[in-house]
Amino acid sequence: MIKAVALFSGGLDSTLAIKVIMEQGIEVIALNFTSPFCRCDKNTGCGSAISAMSKKLGVKCQRHYLADEYLEIIKNPKYGYGRNLNPCIDCRILKFSLAKKFMEEVGASFLISGEVLGQRPMSQHRRALNIIEAETGLKGLILRPLSAKLFPLTIPENKGWVKRESLLAISGRGRKPQMQLASDYGINDYPCPAGGCLLTDPEFSRRLKDVIKEKVITIKDIELLKTGRYFKVGSSFRLTVGRNEKESNRLLNMGNKNDILFEPVSLPGPTALGRGIFSDEIKDKCYQIIARYTSLEEKVEVRSKFLFDDHQEVAIVGAMGEEELSQLRF
Ligand code: SF4
Known part of the structure; x- marks a missing residue:
């Protein structure tokens, strides 16, 4: 059976992406990243909700805590910051690089993500997505089921593992098509909607900026800022x-x-x-x-x-x- 690794935030889009691919008879293993900048509690809130949703979907979920490697990109992101101290392109590159390693370890053939073209200003426009694929060496191996028909054919489609006609062509910031799809799948409770990253918070970013300009930062410093x-x-x-x-x-x-x-x-x-x-x-x-x-x-x-x-x-x-x-x- 073909296996895929899904970047799973616990939000609606990644939940739907998993569902669409599972419907094609592909085994999906979810990979969830948390970090000191995640607004959700590691053990209660989002953490337990993600476990519950994985169980509901019937997928194994591996959690990965981003710590020092994440602080490095926040201090000096190659592709800069978004509106606040959010280095979204570098963040996605790091996550996809780690997901690639995990994919190889578990013998999966490709990655899936719930990204929707044009939904996020910094990391989900076409140029950013191309940069991420080029930097991670994953060209053709990232399938975005919710927007797949707006992109060139990927390897899993070319190889016939996934049928393109059952993928979608959603774009933009509206949520209606996802809501409709969720309702078709009978999914009505999903945890941690988008926007759970402290790096997009202006007040927190101001504090963080003040700290990183002066010294080496540690996870302890971040916890103090929170x-x-x-x-x-x-x-x-x-x-x-x-x-x-x-x-x-x-x-x-x-x-x-x-x-x-x-x-x-x-x-x-x-x-x-x-x-x-x-x-x-x-x-x-x-x-x-x-x-x-x-x-x-x-x-x-x-x-x-x-x-x-x-x-x-x-x-x-x-x-x-x-x-x-x-x-x-x-
Ligand atoms: S919002 Fe935060 S978690 Fe999401 S891509 Fe940007 S930096 Fe990463």
């Missing part, structure tokens, strides 16, 4: 303030050796983690930010603690004013 309120205090110091108890507890475990923790003394309030080049003036501002989120009391006792040597200091400060706070919020 947590809490973010303040830039001085040109090279960042303060992340927990918005609730869960985030404050998380921040306690996210520190590096040279980071500084701030928290109110004997009053309920947030924990904050500071990272960067530090001065007394910056420290005072951090105290005032903590005081702002602690209580309505006029003066608050705030503690700072250096993670590398356990040295502590306590200051009694008033809350930072709204205007200054909004200037430092990043």
